[in-house]
Amino acid sequence: MSKSAQARDTRFRREAEETAGDERAIQKEVDRSDRTAGKEKRAGAMQAGARVYPEPPLPKQHLKKPGHEADLELAPMYDARTTKAPRSFRTRWR
Numbered sequence: 001m002s003k004s005a006q007a008r009d010t011r012f013r014r015e016a017e018e019t020a021g022d023e024r025a026i027q028k029e030v031d032r033s034d035r036t037a038g039k040e041k042r043a044g045a046m047q048a049g050a051r052v053y054p055e056p057p058l059p060k061q062h063l064k065k066p067g068h069e070a071d072l073e074l075a076p077m078y079d080a081r082t083t084k085a086p087r088s089f090r091t092r093w094r
Helices: 003-037 087-092
Strands: none
Touching: none
């Protein structure tokens, strides 16, 4: 290996070790703040998105067969509630 290649290799190793040390220091700081932040548990259900999710305790939901979904106290939640149908569907199925 030539002297210039060896110098580049040495410089690269030194910079890599320096960068790794900086990142370890950042991670130690994050770990320390995570430990001191506490473990607060929020009460209730996760509320994310456009709908309000039900919170426990949920009502018993067993129906005798054949049953009707309309008889459920807590209505089923279907996907894509906030999206509109494509224009072709809206005009075709009226």
